Amino acid sequence: MLESVLQRIDNGLEGSIERWADLLRIPSVSTDPAYEGAMREAAQWLRDELAPLGFRIEIRETEGHPVVIGHHEGPGDDATHVLYYGHYDVQPPEPYAEWRNEPFEPTLENSPHGRKMVARGAVDDKGQLMMWVEALKAWHAEHGGLPIQVTVLLEGEEEVGSKNLRPVLERYRDELKADVCVVSDTGMWDVDTPAITYTLRGLLYTELTCRGPGHDLHSGFYGGAIENPINGLTKVLGALQDGQGRVQVPGFYDNVVEPSDEELAAWKALNMDDAGFLASAGVTTAGGGESDRSLLERVWSRPSCDINGIIGGFTGNGAKTVIPREASAKVSFRLVPDQDPDRIIESLRRFIDDHTPAGCSIELTVHSAAPAIRIPTESRYLKAALSALDAVYDREPVLLGSGGSIPIAAWARDILGIDTLLMGFSLEDDGMHSPNEKFEVTCFHRGMRAHAALLEQLR
Ligand code: BES
Ligand code: MN
Ligand code: MN
Numbered sequence: 001m002l003e004s005v006l007q008r009i010d011n012g013l014e015g016s017i018e019r020w021a022d023l024l025r026i027p028s029v030s031t032d033p034a035y036e037g038a039m040r041e042a043a044q045w046l047r048d049e050l051a052p053l054g055f056r057i058e059i060r061e062t063e064g065h066p067v068v069i070g071h072h073e074g075p076g077d078d079a080t081h082v083l084y085y086g087h088y089d090v091q092p093p094e095p096y097a098e099w100r101n102e103p104f105e106p107t108l109e110n111s112p113h114g115r116k117m118v119a120r121g122a123v124d125d126k127g128q129l130m131m132w133v134e135a136l137k138a139w140h141a142e143h144g145g146l147p148i149q150v151t152v153l154l155e156g157e158e159e160v161g162s163k164n165l166r167p168v169l170e171r172y173r174d175e176l177k178a179d180v181c182v183v184s185d186t187g188m189w190d191v192d193t194p195a196i197t198y199t200l201r202g203l204l205y206t207e208l209t210c211r212g213p214g215h216d217l218h219s220g221f222y223g224g225a226i227e228n229p230i231n232g233l234t235k236v237l238g239a240l241q242d243g244q245g246r247v248q249v250p251g252f253y254d255n256v257v258e259p260s261d262e263e264l265a266a267w268k269a270l271n272m273d274d275a276g277f278l279a280s281a282g283v284t285t286a287g288g289g290e291s292d293r294s295l296l297e298r299v300w301s302r303p304s305c306d307i308n309g310i311i312g313g314f315t316g317n318g319a320k321t322v323i324p325r326e327a328s329a330k331v332s333f334r335l336v337p338d339q340d341p342d343r344i345i346e347s348l349r350r351f352i353d354d355h356t357p358a359g360c361s362i363e364l365t366v367h368s369a370a371p372a373i374r375i376p377t378e379s380r381y382l383k384a385a386l387s388a389l390d391a392v393y394d395r396e397p398v399l400l401g402s403g404g405s406i407p408i409a410a411w412a413r414d415i416l417g418i419d420t421l422l423m424g425f426s427l428e429d430d431g432m433h434s435p436n437e438k439f440e441v442t443c444f445h446r447g448m449r450a451h452a453a454l455l456e457q458l459r
Contacts, residue, residue, distance in 0.1 A: 001143060002391075002456040008138045009448045016448065017108070017117070017441065019049070020130045023088075024106040024119040030065055030089035030160050039065045039156050042088040046154050049133060053140045055152070060172075062164035065089065065156030069172065074149040080458045081149035083178035083418070085408050086129025086185070087158030090121035091433045098435035108441070113191055115441040123439035124432040125158070128184035128424060131444060135451035147459035151178050155408070158185075161205055161368025162407035169415040180381040181412040182454070184447065186402055186424030189270065191440065194389040194397045194450065196382060197422035199300060202335035202372035203405040204344060208233060208352065209328040210312075212360040217323040227359030230312050230327040236355045236362060237329055240305055245289040247305050247333070249351045255338040257374070259301045270398065272296045280428060300401030304334045334403060341369035370407035375419055381458075385421050388453035392446055423450065 009016070028042035029035040043059050043066050050057050050070050057070030068088075074081075093103035101107040106119035117127065140146060153176060157163055169176060186197040210233035213226055241247055259267070274295050278284055289298050298304075312327025314320040335341060349364055356362045375382070377399060389397035402422075409420040425447035431437045 005138050005142045005452045008142050016134045021106040023126050027104045028089050029092050030157050043068050064164045068154040070152040072150040074146045079148050081178040083151045083181040085153045085183045087125045087155045089156045089159050091159050093120045113440045113442050116438040118438045122437050123426045123430045125185045127439035131447035132451045134448045147455050181420040184424050186422045187426040189398050193395045194393045195400045197400045197402045198375045199401040200373050201403050202370045204333040204341050204369045205367040206331050207365040209363045211326050213325050215325050219321040219323045228323045229360050232357045232360040233327045239355045249347050251347045257337045267296050299403035303336050306332050336372045337374045371410045373409040384457035385423050388450050388457050391453040392449045
């Protein structure tokens with residue numbers, strides 16, 4: 001049954017690329033209210049794309065952007081039931097000036113691997129979710145139905161921490177229940193080496209707002225006598241980590257799972273190119289961080305803390321002597337299994353109180369909190385995915401960790417009681433979240449083929 005579907009995917013590649021580009025033209029930026037209309041348009045576009053396959057599919061409202069939920073019975077109740085998840089929202093295109101083309105005018109360019117699609121969302125996650133949408137379409141066109149039961153869940157708030165996903169999973173728990181959740185939103189090892197990702201870090205995203213005097217002050221009249229909120233804020237920020245990047249919040253490392261010797265050996269065997277990794281970041285030395293651990297270990301298995309932005313005081317041209325009344329910082333923590341975000345929030349609150357200097361106060365806001373996930377590698381579904389990749393690629397698939405976060409994975413386990421299969425096709429240099437984000441056409445093409453092969457494996 002698979003061979004003719006693969007044929008259809010190959011012959012229909014240009015059509016698939018056109019539909020992928022149609023979705024990319026919709027500027028569905030979730031963080032910016034200015035794009036609210038585009039968010040709905042993207043949700044409707046996906047609904048209209050899947051409905052003709054016989055999905056009962058609709059847009060459901062949330063407190064934020066809507067989700068799309070659809071069902072297809074496939075051959076009936078006894079068949080394997082997959083919950084396909086993807087996110088239709090994208091990151092903002094800024095810095096705008098650094099794009100070679102308009103971010104929402106998808107452009108095919110030549111690449112060392114053939115062709116690549118350049119646009120915001122090309123890979124994250126529109127290109128990746130279109131691979132399974134197109135595989136389902138090809139199967140349906142070829143065989144007049146689907147070989148498994150399918151539920152789809154398309155989210156519009158992944159890039160802002162999936163704030164309303166938990167309530168959606170809780171409210172529609174029975175409806176979303178399946179055997180396994182399938183997600184394409186992660187990477188390959190390299191362009192020829194496919195991969196399944198089995199660990200993701202979680203993310204706790206917070207904001208610290210430090211307030212002091214009732215209004216901005218002359219730093220000559222008051223400096224040295226009155227606590228400056230930026231000084232106060234940086235005292236707390238500076239205390240958060242030691243020189244090795246170890247987070248100083250009490251209990252932060254409680255429950256952190258160390259990778260096993262077996263895992264460490266497997267990671268070592270991947271022969272990570274450390275210099276290439278550093279070069280991809282535009283640096284030559286790692287610096288910071290836990291220098292007694294390999295770079296891969298640090299990104300895949302260790303928690304971290306980053307200040308993403310600092311706001312406050314005088315930032316105009318030239319100089320102004322001022323003690324501002326307020327300053328704030330966006331602080332995020334990447335979490336690993338089995339750290340508990342809720343306990344860390346409580347401990348962080350106490351830590352901030354203990355380190356806030358007299359004369360100012362710091363308010364903690366939690367923007368989002370999602371735990372890390374570790375997916376059992378022994379499951380029948382993971383084996384099916386490895387076989388599917390094997391069928392499409394010459395090189396054997398590998399198991400990877402990842403430093404990124406996709407909240408659905410932990411919540412699918414905790415709320416729906418199912419594992420997630422992270423079968424992704426992005427490359428390290430795809431520039432997710434960066435200007436000129438791209439996805440290789442060969443990755444898109446072989447990704448569609450792999451998803452078709454996965455249908456064959458699961459039927
Ligand atoms: N697709 C990424 C996550 C990712 C990237 C996983 C590369 C594995 C490899 C996802 O869209 C993303 O950007 N997630 C956010 C998390 C979110 C909670 C804001 C992230 O990791 O910063
Ligand atoms: Mn993504
Ligand atoms: Mn992303």
